[in-house]
Amino acid sequence: MVILLIKLVVFDLDNVIIDAEAIDEIGKLMGVEEKIMELTKRAMEGEMDFKESIEERVKLLKGARVDDIKKLAHKLPLMKGAKETIQQLKEKGYKIATITGSFDIIADIIGKKLNLDYIICNKLHHKRGILTGEVSGPLVKKTKYEILQRLLEDEGFSFDECVAVGDGANDISMIESAKLGIAFNAKPIVKEKADAIIEKKDLKEILPLIEELEETDEVNLEEVLDKKKEYEDKLSIILKERDELNKEAKEKKELRDELNKKVKENLELAIEFRDKRNEINKIVEENKRLRDETNKKIHKLKWSSTGRKRLKLENKIKEIDKIIETQVLDMKKENELVNRVNDLRRELAKIQEDEKTQKKAIKLKKLSEKYHENVVKLSKEAQEYHEKMLEQFQKTDKIRAKADEAHKEFMKFRKLASKKHEKSKKILKRIKQANIEIKRIKSRMDSVNAAKSRKRRIVEKKRAEEIYKLFKDGKKLTKDELLLLQRYRII
Numbered sequence: 244m245v246i247l248l249i250k251l252v253v254f255d256l257d258n259v260i261i262d263a264e265a266i267d268e269i270g271k272l273m274g275v276e277e278k279i280m281e282l283t284k285r286a287m288e289g290e291m292d293f294k295e296s297i298e299e300r301v302k303l304l305k306g307a308r309v310d311d312i313k314k315l316a317h318k319l320p321l322m323k324g325a326k327e328t329i330q331q332l333k334e335k336g337y338k339i340a341t342i343t344g345s346f347d348i349i350a351d352i353i354g355k356k357l358n359l360d361y362i363i364c365n366k367l368h369h370k371r372g373i374l375t376g377e378v379s380g381p382l383v384k385k386t387k388y389e390i391l392q393r394l395l396e397d398e399g400f401s402f403d404e405c406v407a408v409g410d411g412a413n414d415i416s417m418i419e420s421a422k423l424g425i426a427f428n429a430k431p432i433v434k435e436k437a438d439a440i441i442e443k444k445d446l447k448e449i450l451p452l453i454e455e456l457e458e459t460d461e462v463n464l465e466e467v468l469d470k471k472k473e474y475e476d477k478l479s480i481i482l483k484e485r486d487e488l489n490k491e492a493k494e495k496k497e498l499r500d501e502l503n504k505k506v507k508e509n510l511e512l513a514i515e516f517r518d519k520r521n522e523i524n525k526i527v528e529e530n531k532r533l534r535d536e537t538n539k540k541i542h543k544l545k546w547s548s549t550g551r552k553r554l555k556l557e558n559k560i561k562e563i564d565k566i567i568e569t570q571v572l573d574m575k576k577e578n579e580l581v582n583r584v585n586d587l588r589r590e591l592a593k594i595q596e597d598e599k600t601q602k603k604a605i606k607l608k609k610l611s612e613k614y615h616e617n618v619v620k621l622s623k624e625a626q627e628y629h630e631k632m633l634e635q636f637q638k639t640d641k642i643r644a645k646a647d648e649a650h651k652e653f654m655k656f657r658k659l660a661s662k663k664h665e666k667s668k669k670i671l672k673r674i675k676q677a678n679i680e681i682k683r684i685k686s687r688m689d690s691v692n693a694a695k696s697r698k699r700r701i702v703e704k705k706r707a708e709e710i711y712k713l714f715k716d717g718k719k720l721t722k723d724e725l726l727l728l729q730r731y732r733i734i
Contacts, residue, residue, distance in 0.1 A: 247454050250400045252332055253391060253417065255409040256343035256350055256364070259427050260329075260357070262320045264443065265349045272311055275303040287411035288430050294383055297344055301367065305376030308516060309369050316352040324447035329357050331450060342390050344382040344413060344557035363390055388416035403686045405452055408446075409433065422678065422686065423456060425449055427723035438679055456683055464684045471677035478670045492656035495649050502646035506639055508561055513635030520628035527621045537607050544604045546663060556591040560584055579690070707731045 257264045270279035279300050286296035329339050340361035343350055354362035365380030381390050387409075395401060407414070407421035410429040415436050418424030426437035427449070435438050441448045463638050563584045567577060707727045711734065714720055720728070728734045 248404060248683065249406055249422065250404040251338045251340060251395070251398070252406045252408070252453065253342055253361075253394075255411065255414050255427075256341045256345045256353065258410050259408055259446070260322055260325050260341060261274075261353060262322045265319065265345045266304070267311055268315055268319065269304055269307060269349075269710065270300075270594040272315065272339055273304060273307055280472055286413065287430060293344060293413045297365065297378060297383060301378040303372075304367070304374050305638045307374045309367075309372045309374070312348045312367075312374075313352065316349045318352070319349070321353075321357075322444065322446050324445040326357060328446040328450060329359070332453070334359075337453075340394065341388050342382070342394075342417065343553070346378070347380075347461070354546075357536035360567050361394060363394070382413075386416045387413060388420050391417045391420065398591060403682075403689075406449075408449060408458075415725060416528060422682070423452060425452060438675070464681065464688065467540050467677055467680050467684060471674060471681065474670050474674045474677060478667055478674065481663050481667045481670065485667060488656050488660035488663060492660055495653035495656060499646050500654055502642055504648055506643045509639040509642060512728055513632050513639060516628045516632035516635060520632060522626050523621050523625040523628065527618055530614045530617040530621065534611050534618060537614060538612040541607045541611065544600055544607070553591065556587055560587050560591070563587070704731050707733055710729050 257266075263282075264283055264583075267276055267280050267283055270276035281293065282296050285291040286293050332339055338360045339357075340363065341350060341354060341359055341364075342361075342363045346366055347364055350362050350364040363381060365378050368375045368377040368379065391407070395405060401421050403422045405421045406423045406425065408425045408427050409415075409418055410427050410433060412430060412432055414429075415433055418426065418433065419436050419437075421688050423439065424437045426440045427446070428434045428442060428444055429437065431438070437610040439452050453616050492552070493658050517686050566572075567580050567584075572580070592644050619717075707730070710718075710720070711728055714724075714728075714734075723732075
């Protein structure tokens, strides 16, 4: 036996039944669409009071022609699937309503086109076919929840027999109160409150959701509760695993950041050593330059006129000595050479270098030696800094390798945690569906129990009436019979 639990499906109009925002389209007729669209956006996203928003927007429409708005209403596109969806729902026996902050001039035409059972909307005031910029109606002062509540009371329905479909912040009150609240291409604030979310712009997407509410007597609440418990246990395990993975990811991230900090510190130290080395090398180069310049001055002194003469004599003496030592000469020739060498030595002995030149040469030599010592010493020091620099760079490379490895581990754990999170979202969705199922089953059970109670009361009242007839004929009442008559206020 199939029990139809839902009696009423209520829709917002703009961007749900029609694929447009009616007031924005009217605004285009007056050239104020941008101002109106901004106010509409703020209202639909919950950033502005709806009453204030609708009044401000309608003021901008002052002067618009009613006939033009009616022509516009006939041209407004229906949402894809709107006609088919409403037709199928009506064929199944559902009542269809629109509760909209939009206006009668638009809503009445759309409602008639789709054969809606209820059209609850605001009214645009006009005189002689021209809008006055004023608006009134149930949706100006009251919430959609209050309007829906009144409609349900008038029809003898309950919120558990209602489905609500909307997209804006002013739809939240009815979406939350209905048995099934559907966010249709809705703002984020609406999705957070809805039982189901549809992102595709096709109203036929709501049909499977409503069909799921058509339950049979064979549904077992315990099975659904057990399934929900199974989902919750799985969720608990997955969330624990996700949290562990996030913890691992956090530790790896902290390690990576700590290692990167050390990389930076070591790199700065290596650069400091490099800069120190370069600084010393500059001083080395300066000392080399001074040493070489000094050596040039010494060399220049060495090749002065006296110096050149002395060197020439020394070379000549060496040359003759070598001849005497290596060649076989006759006595006469050898004596001539010996005498010649002696003459050269006497001439060499007479040569005395300039005292100032000699002192200057000695001073320059010492200065050259000093510069050279500086070159040797500073070169060694620069080499030490160079080696320290290389050592720091090597150390930095090792730490960076560890940091890269820590980053890989961090990314691995984060990816695994994300997978667990996505899995948990799917299970949460199943739990939410189970909750809807439980709510639906309990509602059905309540309906069944209520029906049984009504039937029992009818039977008891009928029995009480029969007992009362017997009592009037003189039958003596038992205590239970008397209580039964009192319960139904027969006596």
